[in-house]
Amino acid sequence: MRVRVPGAPVFRFGAGFGMRAIRRKGQDMLSWIGLVGGLALLIWLTVRGVNILIAGPVAALVVAVTAGLPLLPPFAEAAGTGTQAGADFATSYMAGFTSFFADWFLMFLLGAIFGEVMAASGAAASVARWITAKLGSKYALLATVLAAAVLTYGGVSVFIVAFSVYSLSVSLFREANLPRRFIPGALAFGSVTFTMTSAGSPEIQNLIPMQYLGTTAYAGWQVSLVVAALMASLGYAWLSRMVRAAVAKGEGFEARGSDDAPEEGRHLPPPLLSLLPLVAVLGVFLTTQSLGKWALLAALSSGIVVAAAVGWQSLRALPGAFSTGATGATIAIANTCAVVGFGSIAQLTPAFAQALGAVQSLPGSPLIGAAVAVTTIAALTGSASGGQTIALPLIAPFYLGQGADPAALHRTVAIASGALDSLPHNGYVVTTIRVVCGETHARAYGAVGATTVVVPTIGLVVALILFSIF
Template sequence: MIAAIGLIGALALLIFMTVRGVNILIAGPVAAAVVALTSGIAWLPPLASGGAPDYATTYMAGFTGFFADWFFMFLLGAIFGEVMRVSGAAESVARWIVGTIGIRHAVLAVVGACALLTYGGVSVFIVAFSVYPLAVPLFRQADLPRRFIPAALAFGSVTFTMTSAGSPEIQNLIPMQYLGTTAYAGWQVSLIVAILMASLGYWWLQRMVRRAVARGERFESRPSDEQVEGAEADERPLPHPLLCLLPLAAVLAVFMAFQYPQSLGALSAMLPAQSLDKWALVVALSAGTVIAMLIGLRERARMPGAFSVGATGAVVAITNTCAVVGFGAVATLSPAFQQALEMVRDLPGDPLIGAAIAVTVIAGLTGSASGGQTIALPLIAPHYLGAGADPAELHRTVAIASGALDSLPHNGYVVTTIRAICGETHQAAYGPVGALTVAVPVIGLAVALLLFALF
């Protein structure tokens, strides 16, 4: 009982601290310490008897393990995004989408720009930074409440694109190393679910915006707007938008080629016989970065700075995620966690349902889709594969499930987007964000489970 109270209380404390602005590198270890205290876990290795696990070693094992596995992907993703931004390619693509769709569909323009960049391999953190300066004037011209900008950014980045088949985001790649699948696992169901989530989420977002406008909410300018827009809206000539799509297309094409080398016919002899799994993303992002640099040659003097900023951003992003993975690693030692996991694994019926519940809960506990998968899959994959679950179906179920409760208020991306990028408060902006990034993926997950059961 004490362990269960401690686990729930630690999660509540973690959410409270992050919402209040406490750095996740502090909040994570503190919340994990509460779990250790209430679960009888020794604080330090010398205090652990008989080789039992301890708080410090377990937390750092989770922290450094995730860092070692995914640092290169974070690094290349962040650098690619920065090069796209500095070259003007990201802005050109986003402005092209805005111009094509029109001011009457300002919300759709922001969502579409985020979706294209995310599915093109740009890190979700970089996408938010890139599109926000364009969303501000767009919402101003349409006179829409700016508190919905975080929701539009998040919906286009971390829902129907992030966990869909073929997505080069790591949330779609992590299951491959545990299940022996490819990034396109379960693509038929994934396509249907992605269309459903995109349609439902956009309708819901538009409805929330219209109701807010009907209540009299309008765009409220801030002194910082001119500086934000000026950083990207200078008079420099931008590359042609169709040319700027080449880096995104290259990431997807190279990624797919290394996932399915046999599909290239005679050219396949130049590639490894087997899929490179997550390392294919490193090759793909490298190719996209080179092309983006060629497109932005006129900005070559700024490229070293882009690499530096991207590297720094990658370290910040991955360490924030590592902080909650470390918390999750300690949480898995709690007797309450183990009892809950056993209950979920022993659920009768379709093993996909048990896997979905387990990943959803763990992703919510850690506040991270990627962190939740990293913790959950080693524990559940052997069990559910042994129970007869199809690896491709399990991959897609786990990916979609990880993108639901991960977006609770303490999620690193949510905190960064709402507070650091958009300058909003959780009170004003999290309602729409939660509806679109928690409720919509949960509905998509239910539909995916139904489709897998039927077909």
């Protein structure tokens, strides 16, 4: 006769529950391994020179498989996958890919064409020659950084700034005989550091916190001013030192077949007249702010028209410039979309949700927790704006409830978003190094990483210290 042991059902339930808990912990651990491993794989493949259109989906696939995400829509389950209900790898990856393409393709297109027309018209070369003649070749690096900084603080998208200033920077570096592998570092430093996240900047990285914190674009301006000055001086000194060291080793400008021929003997438009296209872009953009991001279309279109008019004697070269710009824009935005797709998959994993929850429980100042949350998510998604838009809806009410000052939180989040976002897989970094400048990560990322990862991280630490004191 079988004896039924009292409480046995409870014991069996407990064991089953325990096994499910163990399995869930195992799945969560596998998700963590996949998320970290997928990010490491993406960075490694990118640095090794693998096309980002291949590296992005492959790394995202690793993240999806380890998170238990169904690969195709027919396999998607409504629940029980440990990820968002109904999500699948193919649909989610392409949703992130195509959404960025739809939002930004026209801006990429006009920005690339503008840069090519500036080169074909001779305007870029004219400005470069004038700067080097008046200031000396030692200011070629500074001129590149300042040109990028002015456009960025004027509100032109950092992607478009890279296209717009590249032709000018090539001419400047040629005149000064500086190694062209530092052009990506100069463009990135002027665009995504002390200008992008500073008080008053019209870039979205400074505007996103406003809707969640009830602040203005000038929130925390006192600390922002100090941090921006620190980043600008430290970053430029570091970049200049790297360039000088390379020149001392015998490096110089390396011409390419795709470059415009040196300008000796060619009629160039007057230098002040050649500045008008850049002035037109900035002026039209600032006067059409009511159009939102579409103001870029009006601004870039105006810049193209003015650049073509300035270089009317080179009109025969303009059709080729339009074609080259269109091709470059398509490649550039596709590369960026590949990274955005990876971020879309990363957001669906249990590890991503757990990481976000963990940073909210960090002890100490709410500003430290917010900084860690935003910069971590920005690193995982390869996007400063992505780090903010994902984290802020979740952390803003939490930290405001803990008594965090909204202005201090705004500035901390903005600066934090511009630190670890610039790892090698970042869409802007990939586009600027490989598509705009035609360089490799092995040659160019050292300067980019120093000025856009290390320097902003130092700025973030200083900001946290200053906010804790005042």
